[in-house]
Amino acid sequence: MAIEIKDLCHTYSRGSAFAKKALNQVNLTIDSGSFVGLIGHTGSGKSTLVQHLNVLLRPESGQILIDGEDINADKARLKAIRTKVGLVFQYPEHQLFDMTVYKDVSFGPKNAGLEEDEIKERVEAALTLVGIAPELWEKSPFELSGGQKRRVAIAGVLAMRPEILVLDEPAAGLDPRGRNEILDQIKQMHETLKITVILVSHSMEDIARLVERILVISHGEIVLSGAPAEIFAQIEALEALGLSSTQTAYIMRDLQAKGMSLPDNIFTVEDAVAAILRALK
Amino acid sequence: MLKVTIGQYYPAESFIHRLDPRMKLLCTLLFIVFIFFITNFLGYIAAAIYLALIVRTSTVPPRFLLRGLRAIFFIIIFTAVLNIFFTAGETIVLQLGGFRITQEGLLNAGRMALRLIMLIIGSSILTLTTTPIQLTDAIEYALKPLKKIRVPAHEIAMMMTIALRFIPTLMEEMDKIMKAQMARGADFDTGGLIKKARSLVPLLVPLFISAFRRAEDLALAMESRCYRGDVGRTRMKKMKMAGRDYAALGVLLLLIAAIFALNYVAGVFGIW
Numbered sequence: 089m090a091i092e093i094k095d096l097c098h099t100y101s102r103g104s105a106f107a108k109k110a111l112n113q114v115n116l117t118i119d120s121g122s123f124v125g126l127i128g129h130t131g132s133g134k135s136t137l138v139q140h141l142n143v144l145l146r147p148e149s150g151q152i153l154i155d156g157e158d159i160n161a162d163k164a165r166l167k168a169i170r171t172k173v174g175l176v177f178q179y180p181e182h183q184l185f186d187m188t189v190y191k192d193v194s195f196g197p198k199n200a201g202l203e204e205d206e207i208k209e210r211v212e213a214a215l216t217l218v219g220i221a222p223e224l225w226e227k228s229p230f231e232l233s234g235g236q237k238r239r240v241a242i243a244g245v246l247a248m249r250p251e252i253l254v255l256d257e258p259a260a261g262l263d264p265r266g267r268n269e270i271l272d273q274i275k276q277m278h279e280t281l282k283i284t285v286i287l288v289s290h291s292m293e294d295i296a297r298l299v300e301r302i303l304v305i306s307h308g309e310i311v312l313s314g315a316p317a318e319i320f321a322q323i324e325a326l327e328a329l330g331l332s333s334t335q336t337a338y339i340m341r342d343l344q345a346k347g348m349s350l351p352d353n354i355f356t357v358e359d360a361v362a363a364i365l366r367a368l369k
Numbered sequence: 370m371l372k373v374t375i376g377q378y379y380p381a382e383s384f385i386h387r388l389d390p391r392m393k394l395l396c397t398l399l400f401i402v403f404i405f406f407i408t409n410f411l412g413y414i415a416a417a418i419y420l421a422l423i424v425r426t427s428t429v430p431p432r433f434l435l436r437g438l439r440a441i442f443f444i445i446i447f448t449a450v451l452n453i454f455f456t457a458g459e460t461i462v463l464q465l466g467g468f469r470i471t472q473e474g475l476l477n478a479g480r481m482a483l484r485l486i487m488l489i490i491g492s493s494i495l496t497l498t499t500t501p502i503q504l505t506d507a508i509e510y511a512l513k514p515l516k517k518i519r520v521p522a523h524e525i526a527m528m529m530t531i532a533l534r535f536i537p538t539l540m541e542e543m544d545k546i547m548k549a550q551m552a553r554g555a556d557f558d559t560g561g562l563i564k565k566a567r568s569l570v571p572l573l574v575p576l577f578i579s580a581f582r583r584a585e586d587l588a589l590a591m592e593s594r595c596y597r598g599d600v601g602r603t604r605m606k607k608m609k610m611a612g613r614d615y616a617a618l619g620v621l622l623l624l625i626a627a628i629f630a631l632n633y634v635a636g637v638f639g640i641w
């Protein structure tokens with residue numbers, strides 16, 4: 089078991105007039121090497137939850153165990169934990185700062201105190217993995233396009249070689265093509281690097297075709313969890329939470345209502361096409 | 370959202386809150402000037418009573434005022450200590466090696482501390498009961514006469530308004546960037562001065578870039594709504610002096626008169 093969260097609570101500005109309870113008794117486990125999606129509408133506590141995973145926020149109460157280790161127990165282990173858990177923030181391109189793409193990506197490995205050769209190898213591997221061509225490595229990150237910037241920023245986290253990669257809305261604000269590219273690359277990373285990936289999103293479509301398991305968070309509590317098929321079948325429950333199932337799931341439901349004989353539990357475009365063709369034969 | 374209370378406005382509906390911001394600004398300035406005219410403890414008592422009345426009327430909980438005092442606690446202590454040791458005087462209270470503590474020194478220290486405390490409480494009341502926007506309006510008005518000598522009063526006020534508006538946004542942004550760099554192993558806390566200064570680069574570069582981007586967006590948005598500065602501009606909320614504003618000024622003038630009267634009395638009877 090990679091990650092185990094027990095009774096996690098978090099309140100912002102605790103004890104002041106602006107106190108805001110953002111997480112309430114969160115319990116969950118995430119297996120090593122799995123690909124998990126975290127879904128919830130804006131303000132539901134997704135970012136708060138994932139920032140606990142590498143000790144950027146500390147729990148008000150509760151515990152977070154990673155590979156059995158309580159990550160808040162020992163301050164001296166902070167660096168090791170932040171290396172183990174890579175967190176890509178929402179709009180990560182806003183954190184780019186260095187003169188060149190290469191230097192920016194090497195910021196993390198340098199902070200980890202690695203040797204020059206090791207840094208070089210990691211940076212090149214990370215940039216290649218996110219599909220940034222070597223011609224761009226010596227350019228200023230600010231000259232790149234939005235999608236490229238974001239991929240450079242993701243490479244900056246990948247270069248730390250985390251065992252657990254957490255991405256907070258990595259596709260937000262990109263055009264459809266940029267979205268698909270990034271999401272496909274994340275899927276690929278999961279497969280080639282065999283790392284645990286937690287993908288935060290409020291878009292069902294993005295998550296549906298990628299992840300193995302979905303956690304639904306609402307008002308700071310995990311309210312549903314299960315395989316995509318189980319989650320997306322619960323259209324009413326999702327709607328009650330202010331979310332929706334995938335568009336495909338709605339189309340399939342409407343087609344069923346119109347009398348077409350289709351199987352349940354279809355929520356991606358690819359599966360839907362196959363099922364509809366089969367039904368029409 | 371990260372809630373930062375700038376100038377820590379305390380929302381309420383008191384008499385003081387409803388005063389015209391220009392009058393509040395004027396009264397605060399007058400108060401600050403005239404507490405430096407006080408020569409004796411009777412005057413301080415009068416000023417303290419006046420302040421206490423204002424605080425009561427404003428309905429601001431005293432702990433908000435104390436918070437402001439805590440921030441400058443060390444400055445108060447520091448000036449008090451300086452005054453104790455470096456005031457020349459005759460009546461020696463205590464001899465400590467080369468230093469001597471004199472009665473004059475102690476009195477001076479006490480006076481200075483009282484003035485500072487009253488100054489802070491007085492100006493805190495202003496910022497606690499006046500929204501930043503109202504305050505800049507008042508400052509713009511106060512700067513108006515300087516327009517004759519080409520001081521861009523409106524522009525200064527507009528810049529202050531914008532700055533105030535963006536401080537919380539930038540704080541939030543800084544919090545985010547800081548966390549993001551910490552996630553990449555950045556360390557903002559340890560190391561010597563040079564290392565600390567260098568560690569700020571990954572924080573400040575993105576922050577400035579985002580501030581410039583926001584500034585550009587805002588400029589565009591203002592221009593596309595035909596903003597062209599002061600000329601011919603009217604206000605949605607016109608500031609208007611009312612009876613209560615003159616009443617407030619009257620009470621302050623009473624205090625000032627009392628200060629001078631007490632100074633005179635103290636001078637005659639030799640009260641310190």
Ligand SMILES: Nc1ncnc2c1ncn2[C@@H]1O[C@H](COP(=O)(O)OP(=O)(O)O)[C@@H](O)[C@H]1O
Nearest residue numbers: 100108110129130131132133134135136370371
């Ligand atoms: N720094 C902060 N200070 C105070 N409240 C915050 C802060 N960050 C988030 N919140 C509040 O906590 C709740 C959860 O926020 P967040 O975890 O960012 O949600 P999400 O990422 O799902 O949109 C929201 O109501 C938000 O307003």
Ligand SMILES: [Mg+2]
Nearest residue numbers: 134135178256
């Ligand atoms: Mg978020």
